[in-house]
Amino acid sequence: METKEKIRxxxxxxxxxxxxxxxxxxxxxxxxxxxxxxxxxxxVDMETLEIAALMHDIGQSKEASDxxxxxxxxxxxxxxxxxxxxxxxxPEDKIKNIQNCIISHRYRTKNRPKTEEAKIxxxxxxxxxxxxxGIARMFAWVGKNxxxxxxRVDLEEYAKENLTGGxxxxxxxxxxxxxxxxxxxxxxxxxxxxxxTKEAKSIFDERVEYMRKFLERLENEVEGKx
Numbered sequence: 001m002e003t004k005e006k007i008r009x010x011x012x013x014x015x016x017x018x019x020x021x022x023x024x025x026x027x028x029x030x031x032x033x034x035x036x037x038x039x040x041x042x043x044v045d046m047e048t049l050e051i052a053a054l055m056h057d058i059g060q061s062k063e064a065s066d067x068x069x070x071x072x073x074x075x076x077x078x079x080x081x082x083x084x085x086x087x088x089x090x091p092e093d094k095i096k097n098i099q100n101c102i103i104s105h106r107y108r109t110k111n112r113p114k115t116e117e118a119k120i121x122x123x124x125x126x127x128x129x130x131x132x133x134g135i136a137r138m139f140a141w142v143g144k145n146x147x148x149x150x151x152r153v154d155l156e157e158y159a160k161e162n163l164t165g166g167x168x169x170x171x172x173x174x175x176x177x178x179x180x181x182x183x184x185x186x187x188x189x190x191x192x193x194x195x196x197t198k199e200a201k202s203i204f205d206e207r208v209e210y211m212r213k214f215l216e217r218l219e220n221e222v223e224g225k226x
């Protein structure tokens with residue numbers, strides 16, 4: 001089976017696993033395209049990067065179905081990807097590199113990207129959560145999880161109450177207490193210092209400003225100021 005055929009088969013498998021509109025195949029394809037944009041003129045293994053981009057969220061359903069909050073979709077996704085890629089007869093060293101990209105792609109984890117491919121995937125995934133797309137995905141997440149359209153909180157108190165370890169980088173315990181405003185304050189607005197590539201940082205600035213202005217407008221409308 002040729003590489004293009006394998007990638008098409010991977011797309012079909014990923015589509016079956018991803019049901020949430022915020023983490024759908026559409027999201028994976030946008031990340032895939034951003035990876036190609038960021039990687040342009042860089043010396044990277046494009047096959048590893050492209051496959052990792054397609055498969056990076058494949059473990060999302062397992063995480064979402066675990067109410068204990070102990071399941072990490074990046075770790076589960078790496079395991080699932082390994083099984084799928086072995087069935088497609090990819091070499092073991094390629095599988096390991098793809099798994100490393102998937103394991104380190106998420107924001108709330110201690111697993112940091114080490115390879116150039118992993119760093120690019122991390123950056124591309126974060127960029128898809130910023131700007132107009134980030135706003136759309138935030139509200140898709142709100143609808144799925146019964147969270148708040150608008151809610152502002154004291155971040156220190158919120159972290160103690162609803163983030164694992166009482167840490168601002170901890171995972172959300174009760175999703176119904178969350179909101180786009182909180183998400184922006186604890187993650188989206190702080191992302192730039194966590195990005196690895198200069199290409200991603202240049203894209204980030206414009207996107208995050210658009211998002212900030214939207215959330216300010218939303219707050220003013222909620223409070224009856226406009």
